Amino acid sequence: MKARSWIIIGVVALAAGGAYGLREFNRGHDDLASSKADHAIAAPELLAAFVNDESAANAQYVEKVLQVKGTIASIETGAGDAPVNLMLDSGDPMAGILCEFNEADLPKDWAAGAAVTVKGICAGYLGSDLLPGNVILQRCVAVE
Amino acid sequence: MNLLRISLLSLALLPLALAAQDRYMTRTGHIDFHSSTPLEDIHADNDKVTSVWDVTTGAIEFSVLIKAFTFEKALMQEHFNENYMESSKFPKASFKGAVKGVTADQLAKAGTYPVTAEGTISIHGVDQPAKAAGTITVDGKGGIRAESKFQVKPEDHGIKIPGAVRKNIAEAMDVSVRMDFTKMP
Numbered sequence: 105m106k107a108r109s110w111i112i113i114g115v116v117a118l119a120a121g122g123a124y125g126l127r128e129f130n131r132g133h134d135d136l137a138s139s140k141a142d143h144a145i146a147a148p149e150l151l152a153a154f155v156n157d158e159s160a161a162n163a164q165y166v167e168k169v170l171q172v173k174g175t176i177a178s179i180e181t182g183a184g185d186a187p188v189n190l191m192l193d194s195g196d197p198m199a200g201i202l203c204e205f206n207e208a209d210l211p212k213d214w215a216a217g218a219a220v221t222v223k224g225i226c227a228g229y230l231g232s233d234l235l236p237g238n239v240i241l242q243r244c245v246a247v248e
Numbered sequence: 249m250n251l252l253r254i255s256l257l258s259l260a261l262l263p264l265a266l267a268a269q270d271r272y273m274t275r276t277g278h279i280d281f282h283s284s285t286p287l288e289d290i291h292a293d294n295d296k297v298t299s300v301w302d303v304t305t306g307a308i309e310f311s312v313l314i315k316a317f318t319f320e321k322a323l324m325q326e327h328f329n330e331n332y333m334e335s336s337k338f339p340k341a342s343f344k345g346a347v348k349g350v351t352a353d354q355l356a357k358a359g360t361y362p363v364t365a366e367g368t369i370s371i372h373g374v375d376q377p378a379k380a381a382g383t384i385t386v387d388g389k390g391g392i393r394a395e396s397k398f399q400v401k402p403e404d405h406g407i408k409i410p411g412a413v414r415k416n417i418a419e420a421m422d423v424s425v426r427m428d429f430t431k432m433p
Contacts, residue, residue: 133322162339166315182276183428187295189276202275204295227296227316228339230275232309234300238275240316242296 136223137245139169147174147192147201150239154229165226165239171247172201173221176214181207190214190244192222199236203244211246221247270303270352272392272429279312279425281400283418290324290417292317299427301394303355306346308365310425313340332407333372341371343378347394350384355392360385365396371405382425392429399423 143165145153150172153161174192177200181188188210192201203222214220224241231237277297283290296316301308314335319325329335345367354361361384369378382396399420402409409417 128323129321131322132320133325162336166336166339180276182295186276186278189295202296228313230296230298230311230313230316230340232298232300232311234271234309235273235275235298238298240296240313242316242318 133243136169136225136243139223141171141223142168144171144173147172148194150201151194151196151199154237154239158229162228166228168226169223170226170241171221171223172203172241174201174219176216176218176220178216179210179214190222191238192220196236199231199238201241202238203241205244209245214246223247271432272301272303273432274299274427274429277310277425277427279310279423281317281421281423283421285416285418288416290319292319292325292328294318297425297427299429300432301347301429303350303352306348308347308367309342309344310427311340311342315339332402332409338371338373341369343367343369345378347384355384355386356390358386358388363394369400371400372407374405376404394425394427394429396425397422398425 150165150170153165172192174194177191177193179188179190188205188207190203190205190210192203194200201222203224222241222244223246224244227240227242229237229239275298276295277299278293278295279297280291280293294312294317297310297312299308299310314333315329317325317328319328343365345365347363347365349363350361362381363384364379364381366379367377368375370376378398380396380398382394385393385395387393400423401420402417403419
């Protein structure tokens with residue numbers, strides 16, 4: 105009787121472990137529409153944080169859900185299945201907050217000049233020797 | 249006298265002004281990599297490649313954020329960043345080198361030009377010499393697209409793959425790059 109109980113417990117544990125493993129393996133990305141933002145910040149301040157101290161800003165903002173308020177500088181639709189790129193104005197014409205949207209997640213009435221709030225995951229800050237950096241947000245959704 | 253000085257100065261600065269007009273850039277270039285083995289297919293995309301290309305000198309540079317690579321499965325993306333690329337320690341990968349095979353004059357005409365890029369690729373904090381063939385396509389509207397396919401071996405860049413999963417990951421990753429360049433202001 106005792107041995108049988110142990111076998112049953114073992115089988116149940118294995119099944120539960122397997123189910124958990126399979127679920128974890130196939131897990132998709134969190135839906136940002138229902139995630140709470142870790143930080144709420146204005147677009148020019150977010151860019152300034154990375155320009156002033158990139159490693160401190162990396163530690164504070166990268167891989168975090170950011171809710172960013174700003175004015176749309178441009179919206180560019182990519183070729184084929186490429187995502188839509190929305191740039192939030194930072195005050196610097198050569199740099200901004202580059203927000204990656206799936207076309208379906210971008211409100212149809214958004215256009216350059218509109219004041220908006222965006223929620224996305226921060227991937228970091230990217231520029232080059234010849235180009236000032238942008239802050240990159242991915243999997244963006246509209247907040248307002 | 250003064251007029252002559254100004255004219256000479258303008259002439260002297262002219263090449264600089266001309267050279268500056270032959271720089272092209274993108275902030276939304278595409279790069280993807282694919283690993284295929286009988287056990288598993290791994291694929292990730294990154295649509296946020298920054299690149300600047302000076303057509304006059306041929307000098308080109310690319311840079312990408314490792315954390316901007318997106319995988320279909322969240323767990324795979326987490327393992328890629330934490331266990332393999334250590335992207336908090338090495339947040340960026342880059343290529344610096346030169347493109348040969350196309351001139352500024354050719355870019356004014358529609359056509360497809362075979363080119364080679366040669367330089368240094370830096371991944372996971374380890375630099376390696378790299379050479380790849382590609383094409384530059386100029387469309388009727390003056391749009392310029394650069395494309396290339398090449399391979400990268402994780403072990404060449406000090407990326408350790410545990411023995412238990414070695415057979416799940418290809419020896420060499422197939423990498424594709426596609427950039428739509430615009431002229432720099």
